[in-house]
Amino acid sequence: MRRANRFGSPIKIPEIDVAVISINGQQLRKDGIRFACFLNDETVMPRSKAIEKGVSEGEGIFVLGFPFGLVGKGKNFVIVRQGVIATIRDCLEGDQKDFLIDCSIFPGNSGGPVVSRPEVVAIEGTKNITRAYLIGIVAAYVPYRDVAINPQTGNARIIFEENSSLASVFPVDYIEELVAKASARKAEPAPA
Secondary structure (H helix, E strand, C coil): CCHHHCECCCEEECCCCEEECCECHHHHHHCCCCCCCCCHHHHECCHHHHHHHCCCCCCEEEEEECHHHCCCCCCCCCEEEEEEEEECHHHHCCCCCCEEEECCCCCCCCCCEEEECCCCCCCCCCCCCCCCCEEEEEEEEEEEEEEEECCCCCCEEEEEEEEEEEEEEEEHHHHHHHHHHHHHHHHCCCCC
16 A cells, blocks of 8 residues: 555654654554544634633643553554643643643653643532543653762762653644644645
């Protein structure tokens, strides 16, 4: 089977280390390949919807990915981790491009979806989100660094780096904005 039947040419987005690939869902189904996606008008939560739904710090989230390249033997199901939104207000107000989550993120989670965790109940005075929404993609974990200083020279001898369990997330609006810019760049004719 020719690859062109299933996939379009990728659009690379270096600002967020992501490539967007158009897929032919009908062809994938015909080939017996199961897949799922987030539908923009139903299961994606841009900033405006997040504000409307009252998303704030402490909201539950799931992160999907393949940390350390771990995959199943016969079927490659994602690994699901759960966490909470650590900071989001600055992002929702447009002062920041990303927000932070508190969740164990490792190599292989970068570029993975961050999904809101549906809740049946809510604390008084807050709204509950009753379904899962794509709210962003993992940019990278935020490392904790500790530097050992040589007492004689005052120079750094060694730097210890650990996973702080905080991770930066790009919201879907920012991703869509970058995809639109990258698509426009790709559509431009090559200089003569």
